Amino acid sequence: MLNITLEKRQSDSKTMSYLSPLFAIILTLISGGLLFTALGQDPFHALYTFFIAPLTDVYGWTELGVKVAPLTLCAIGLMLCFKARIWNIGAEGQFILGGLGGGYIALELLEAEGFWVLPVVLFCGALSGLLWGALTALLKTRFGANEILTTIMLNYIALNWLLYGVHGPLKDPDGFNFPESALFSDFATLPVLSDDYRLNISIFFALFAVAVIWTLMSKTLLGFQIAVLGEDKAAARFAGFKEERLIWFVLLACGALAGLAGVSEVTGSVGQLNPYISPGYGYAAIIVAFLGRMHPVGIVFASMLLALTYMGGEMAQMDLGLPKSLTGLFQGMLLFYLLACDLLISYRIVRKPAARAISSSSNPAQA
């Protein structure tokens, strides 16, 4: 029998809420090392290949930025929802719809020239994501449908819609029947920061969104209302906050941000529509939001780590011949360990007091 037990803390430990992600990362690294050993790899070399080697040159860091941008945009939107206790799992679908909606306009404007093209495309992408989010909000506020399930269903519908597009009406007529659209014109492509790298200006969209949402949450009444709604629904109602309006706001904002991420991806590093425009950014962003402690700055760092797991997966595939799906495995482990370590925020581990100690300490109370 284990000699330890859990004891509820008087109040949640702030220190632990910051240490918990660290513990989770360490535990993930240890488990990863064991896993690599079991696969017959040198664990240190393999971990180095996965987590360090991708970042040993400037190119690696710019590639990290390419992935941080969509992850941060999605996660910052999800954070708003989670803060309000709206379990929006739909960033993936909103991301895809953003890419699809923006991509559709970009294809319509293939012949168009001028610098107005890109803003129009970006706007339509964000709008598509927003409308997809609006659907969830409508189902939630008007019909009371559970948002976890509706958003997941909408993710699958969005994916099938994209597949329909690239297999059907949006397929490139000169594309040898591949399920891909034509390449977007230069006027509908995000400018890169340097011609040597793929990093484009979407990283600034992400940082701007972080700044805006951070201000919103820490300085405005609206942000305060969202936080209160999440902490204590009854209190929010008592204070006269418009619950429905807040739900609409967080879901629309998240939809627009994820949609912007999607359209930035297709007009940025992808350059066309194809079935693989999202490597699961919308789902990974859920982990980012949790790992980043629902704080904008934390989310930026967590995005970097999750972005690294994508690059590590590719690196491990190339250098070690391991399947790329290592990425998903590491992401899952990370979230699992995080949730386990989060226990330490509200509980402390104590040694079980001996049976006698209990009886003697409770006696005076009874006497």
Added chain:
Amino acid sequence: MDFELFTNILFATLRTGTPLILIALGEMVCEKSGVLNLGQEGMVLMGAALGFIAAVVTGHAGLGIIAAILAGMMMSVLFAFLAVTLVSNQVATGLALTIFGTGLSGFLGAGYVGMAIDGIAPFPIPFLSDIPVIGKVLFSHDPLVYFSWVMFALIFWCFRSTRLGLTIRAVGENPEAANAIGIPVMKVRYGAILFGGAMSGLAGAYLSLVYTPMWSEGMSAGRGWIALALVVFASWKAERILLGAYLFGAASIMHLVLQGLGFEASPNLLAMLPYAATIIVLVIIASDAAKAKLSTPLALGRPYRPQV
């Protein structure tokens, strides 16, 4: 539509509904004990992957099924440890289980993509399967379809007239009171979660060994989530799960129906149907909120921590 096609559609509906029945029955038992496990999708995928791997390695589909059940149970133990022992947030933990299961199954199954196996052969029930129409529709299936009926009957009976059913319900309605009359709340919840894991693993095996005998990443295509909606739709009643699962089965094979009627439609658009149907169903359930509340296990999703 000719008659044979009609028979085929009914036959296919039963096949498509079977994994949903297995997952939903398992989740129903789990939720009856007050635990909301959103990790079905991950457990199904793990079952599908390990079931397939075991079948390929050993050459026996039967061993594949056992491996799948064990895989589902191992995943559910992870969930139970976090959600019951460590009282973590059930929603987040379930999501984590799905993300983890999707990743792990993809990783383990990576070397098995594109392989073909024989799968589990249909087992027509003697005499019964010779009856015209009904024989083909009901009694010419693989053993797992029959097994889903057996499990349905068992669970229906369990919650209707056994002490075990009452115990599970007591734990899900009011764990404190259940604890006070000496029911081991934690053990019951562990048991219910494990059962759910086993059923999801089995459903995974159905997908990778029977339905489409192969493995591909993410092959469950949201069935775990659809089953979750199904449990709510069925207001935690086994007989309505059976009905609902077959309705969804029918929605998923609409392409067959439409072909029969002579329509041409994009397979991608038709693939949206079960998901859209799920959303519609969620709306219908929610419109009767009072009734939904009445049948929801009272302590669903609420962690229980014994006061020592």
